[in-house]
Amino acid sequence: MKILVPVKRVIDYNVKPRVKADGTGVDLSNVKMSMNPFDEIAVEEAIRLKEAGKAEEIIAVSVGPAKAQETLRTALAMGADRAILVESETEVEPLAVAKILKGIVEAENPGLVILGKQAIDDDSNQTGQMLAALLGRPQGTFASKVEIEGDSVSVTREVDGGLETVKLSLPAIVTTDLRLNEPRYASLPNIMKAKKKPLDTKSAADYGVDTAPRLKTLKVTEPAVRSAGIKVPDVDTLVAKLKDMGIAN
Amino acid sequence: MKTLVWVEHDNASVKDATLSTVTAAAKLGEVHLLVVGQGAQAAADAAAQIAGVAKVHLADGAAYANNLAENVAPLIAQLMGDHDAFLAPATTNGKNIAPRVAALLDVMQISDILSVEGEKTFTRPIYAGNAIATVESSDAKLVITVRGTAFEKAASTGGSAAVEAISGTGDAGLSSFVGAELAKNERPELTSAKIIVSGGRALKDADTFQATIFPLADKLHAAVGASRAAVDAGFAPNDYQVGQTGKIVAPEIYIAVGISGAIQHLAGMKDSKTIIAINKDEDAPIFQVADIGLVGDLFTIVPELTSKL
Numbered sequence: 001m002k003i004l005v006p007v008k009r010v011i012d013y014n015v016k017p018r019v020k021a022d023g024t025g026v027d028l029s030n031v032k033m034s035m036n037p038f039d040e041i042a043v044e045e046a047i048r049l050k051e052a053g054k055a056e057e058i059i060a061v062s063v064g065p066a067k068a069q070e071t072l073r074t075a076l077a078m079g080a081d082r083a084i085l086v087e088s089e090t091e092v093e094p095l096a097v098a099k100i101l102k103g104i105v106e107a108e109n110p111g112l113v114i115l116g117k118q119a120i121d122d123d124s125n126q127t128g129q130m131l132a133a134l135l136g137r138p139q140g141t142f143a144s145k146v147e148i149e150g151d152s153v154s155v156t157r158e159v160d161g162g163l164e165t166v167k168l169s170l171p172a173i174v175t176t177d178l179r180l181n182e183p184r185y186a187s188l189p190n191i192m193k194a195k196k197k198p199l200d201t202k203s204a205a206d207y208g209v210d211t212a213p214r215l216k217t218l219k220v221t222e223p224a225v226r227s228a229g230i231k232v233p234d235v236d237t238l239v240a241k242l243k244d245m246g247i248a249n
Numbered sequence: 250m251k252t253l254v255w256v257e258h259d260n261a262s263v264k265d266a267t268l269s270t271v272t273a274a275a276k277l278g279e280v281h282l283l284v285v286g287q288g289a290q291a292a293a294d295a296a297a298q299i300a301g302v303a304k305v306h307l308a309d310g311a312a313y314a315n316n317l318a319e320n321v322a323p324l325i326a327q328l329m330g331d332h333d334a335f336l337a338p339a340t341t342n343g344k345n346i347a348p349r350v351a352a353l354l355d356v357m358q359i360s361d362i363l364s365v366e367g368e369k370t371f372t373r374p375i376y377a378g379n380a381i382a383t384v385e386s387s388d389a390k391l392v393i394t395v396r397g398t399a400f401e402k403a404a405s406t407g408g409s410a411a412v413e414a415i416s417g418t419g420d421a422g423l424s425s426f427v428g429a430e431l432a433k434n435e436r437p438e439l440t441s442a443k444i445i446v447s448g449g450r451a452l453k454d455a456d457t458f459q460a461t462i463f464p465l466a467d468k469l470h471a472a473v474g475a476s477r478a479a480v481d482a483g484f485a486p487n488d489y490q491v492g493q494t495g496k497i498v499a500p501e502i503y504i505a506v507g508i509s510g511a512i513q514h515l516a517g518m519k520d521s522k523t524i525i526a527i528n529k530d531e532d533a534p535i536f537q538v539a540d541i542g543l544v545g546d547l548f549t550i551v552p553e554l555t556s557k558l
């Protein structure tokens with residue numbers, strides 16, 4: 001079985017995003033970029049399935065600018081076997097990403113596609129579900145456990161009230177939640193080896209996908225800022241404040 | 250415009266986040282509701298009483314017992330022939346179903362809206378709420394998820410819509426429900442609680458978390474939340490997590506105990522009315538958003554606070 005892992009290049013999660021003064025977006029010039037943390041978890045899960053003998057090949061794919069190659073090299077250094085970059089210098093929305101991924105799935109026939117549940121830049125939380133719909137395949141979103149059992153996969157999901165388990169027939173789509181695993185760091189020798197692993201470059205047109213955006217961003221603004229309040233010296237003052245707010249007797 | 254709202258329910262009553270979604274839908278046009286489930290007549294009857302609702306569609310059947318997106322999405326896509334906008338609350342179920350509907354309709358979904366600015370224009374948070382984007386859709390139909398804390402709840406009574414049973418699209422045969430492990434919780438629900446007491450990594454372990462946070466929460470009739478660090482370390486179950494990738498909350502009062510205030514955590518609680526922080530590090534980022542801060546050791550402060558309330 002092959003596993004396809006889409007990975008997105010996003011602002012590093014440690015960076016505090018700044019809105020551009022002209023209100024057109026978030027300033028990404030000279031900002032550290034990394035693999036979306038949920039996608040690291042997806043790559044790790046694929047590697048673990050391969051190590052457990054449940055998968056033979058892991059293909060990482062990214063839709064994005066030429067620099068997304070770095071993200072793909074990270075996936076290769078972690079343990080993916082080969083990579084596909086679908087190059088686009090303009091932003092591609094989840095629906096179009098899902099259509100491109102559908103084209104790749106039809107060409108590669110993976111048994112599983114493991115995506116992140118959301119990208120930490122746009123926070124859309126859509127791509128995996130859309131891909132599943134376009135392919136007419138089952139989806140196991142927000143996964144905290146993935147177990148392959150013959151021709152199906154059992155996925156434990158993080159849901160509002162706790163956990164839920166569903167059984168999906170393969171091929172299937174899975175999206176990762178935070179507690180699925182702890183991704184490994186790529187070792188230096190593996191980073192060197194990754195440079196020699198195959199990386200194909202394609203375009204959206206190769207898959208017949210029109211990436212013209214459906215949503216137009218009219219403006220991007222800073223949220224209302226909260227200013228720091230006061231510090232109280234002791235518990236008694238805090239209790240008095242709570243009483244003022246009418247929440248203590 | 251005719252809107253269709255997917256109703257989240259437990260077969261008896263309608264969940265609060267749906268009421269906020271109804272308010273958002275009403276800003277767009279006529280509100281129709283869809284209740285999907287097995288044995289969901291009582292929920293449909295409750296939904297019909299929500300103020301401002303014009304009609305309730307009820308699809309009842311075994312295939313709909315557990316909100317499997319594979320079965321629910323095609324039904325919604327079919328109903329969208331007669332509706333212009335589909336809205337779901339941005340809960341885990343809503344987030345699971347809505348994008349599947351969007352792709353079936355070839356529509357780009359607008360996730361987690363904060364406001365309705367016009368027929369096709371909405372605001373939504375990006376970058377963990379560090380930026381707010383105003384977006385305009387060019388699609389013929391709209392698919393939207395709604396952030397519950399951003400809209401008032403519609404009144405759950407006062408309406409008298411007709412309930413119309415509709416036939417379903419059946420079982421897609423792709424997935425099945427195995428089981429659920431839902432946390433038993435006598436406390437108020439996190440996303441609708443008036444007061445929340447949240448604990449972080451500083452709480453050491455599950456026993457200490459419970460022994461420290463629970464008595465304070467009980468005194469205040471508060472819900473209990475946690476940071477990701479606390480959940481990852483097993484101090485609290487996953488559905489307690491507040492933040493960018495956990496629950497978004499906006500209570501009257503949020504008390505952060507031993508939580509540093511990472512941007513991912515702030516993303517989930519910074520719209521709370523009053524934030525109170527207890528942390529031994531006076532430079533902890535949580536104090537930059539706190540209305541009331543108390544610097545010191547939580548293991549002396551929290552028990553003292555609990556006893557004095």
Ligand SMILES: Cc1cc2nc3c(=O)[nH]c(=O)nc-3n(C[C@H](O)[C@H](O)[C@H](O)COP(=O)(O)OP(=O)(O)OC[C@H]3O[C@@H](n4cnc5c(N)ncnc54)[C@H](O)[C@@H]3O)c2cc1C
Pocket residue numbers: 005006007008009024025026036038039061062063064091092093094097114115116117118119120121122123124125126127128213214215216217
């Ligand atoms: C005019 C305009 C301006 C925009 N400006 C910005 C902007 O300034 N910054 C910005 O971030 N976005 C911007 N967007 C949105 C952007 O184009 C995408 O819609 C958005 O980044 C994708 O959403 P997401 O990654 O949150 O999807 P999600 O559905 O949250 O992603 C889930 C998962 O899907 C996979 N995935 C998603 N995208 C890719 C990809 N490209 N390659 C491989 N795998 C992927 C990953 O596994 C990921 O974890 C803009 C859009 C428009 C139309």
Ligand SMILES: Cc1cc2nc3c(=O)[nH]c(=O)nc-3n(C[C@H](O)[C@H](O)[C@H](O)COP(=O)(O)OP(=O)(O)OC[C@H]3O[C@@H](n4cnc5c(N)ncnc54)[C@H](O)[C@@H]3O)c2cc1C
Pocket residue numbers: 013037038120448449450451475476477478479490491492493494495496506507508509510511512513514517527528529530533545546547548
């Ligand atoms: C992709 C991604 C998604 C994430 N999503 C979320 C999310 O949804 N929610 C979330 O919360 N986090 C999230 N995080 C994690 C986030 O970055 C932080 O790591 C996390 O919030 C830290 O939790 P904490 O504040 O409990 O722990 P820490 O940062 O370790 O803070 C502990 C605090 O306790 C204080 N303290 C210690 N001992 C005492 C004492 N005795 N008395 C008083 N104070 C004390 C310390 O001064 C410190 O400020 C995410 C991270 C990533 C990468």
